[in-house]
Amino acid sequence: MKIPFQNRDLVRYVRRRDALRLIGYALWVALLIGGALSYNHNHQTYPDYRRMVGWRMAIWVLAAVASGFLIFRIWRFFTDRTFSGTIVTSALSRSYSASNDPGEGTDYDFRLNTYLKVRTDQGKLRRIRFEQKPGFYLYYHEGNRVTHFHGLPYPVNTDPDASHGCVCSACGTHSKALVDRCPxxxxxxxxxxxx
Ligand SMILES: [Zn+2]
Incomplete structure (x- = not known):
């Protein structure tokens, strides 16, 4: 399953973000290792324990690789896969539906980030985390089918019921009707x- 060919700009968006992440990672590692090498080069008369050689260099390289892996979220190349499934749990803030439900508190407790727990077609449970935007309570319902694409933060609701509108996969803006482009x-x- 791939991003539909009608959405070539989103394919480019994902490729660009992935490429920038890899380039950033490569630069980060090169900068740290290059820095250590140039330090060694400029301090050739120092004794070994004051230079980056042997196990010191090995730990330095390891630290550069590991820290870049975390900073540039490289693990997501392995974990962020495209899948379809059914929403089991939605952690969306309920405050937006308060007006529809008199029993609910009217406190404004809007969450910045939320997650959907999705049972994939292969039977696995996956979590999708994203920033919560206005209108999501209309869009992501428990029991609805969604498709998550690698690199796109906001999953697409594939339920045939069009009354829930649409959400931009890139920035999460909700539109009440199905539109061609994100406003x-x-x-x-x-x-x-x-x-
Ligand atoms: Zn958008």
Whole structure:
């Protein structure tokens, strides 16, 4: 399953972000190792225990590789896969539905980040984390089917019911009707019919 060909700009968006992440990682590692090498080069008369040689260099290289792995989120190349499934649990803030439910408190407790727990078609449980935006309570319902694409933060609701509108996969802006392009970032909107 791939991003539909109608959404070429989103394919480019994902490729660009992945490439920038890899380039950033490579630069980070090169900078740290290059720094150590140039330090050694400039301090050739120092005794070995004051230079980056042997196990000191090995630990330094390891630290550069590991810290870059975390900073540039390289693990997501392995864990962030495309999948479809059904929303089991939605941790969306419920405050937005307070007006529909008199029993609910009216306190404004909007969460910055939220997650969906999704049972994939292969039966696995996956979590998708993303920043919560207004309108999501209309869009991500427990029991709905969603498709998550590698590199796109916001999954697409593929339920045939069009009344929930659409969400931009790149920036998360919710539109009440299905639109062609995102009114905020101008990326194309994935039409569930094309998935
Ligand atoms: Zn957008």
């Amino acid at each position: 905020v970032c101008d990326h194309s909107i994935i039409d569930p019919k094309n998935i």
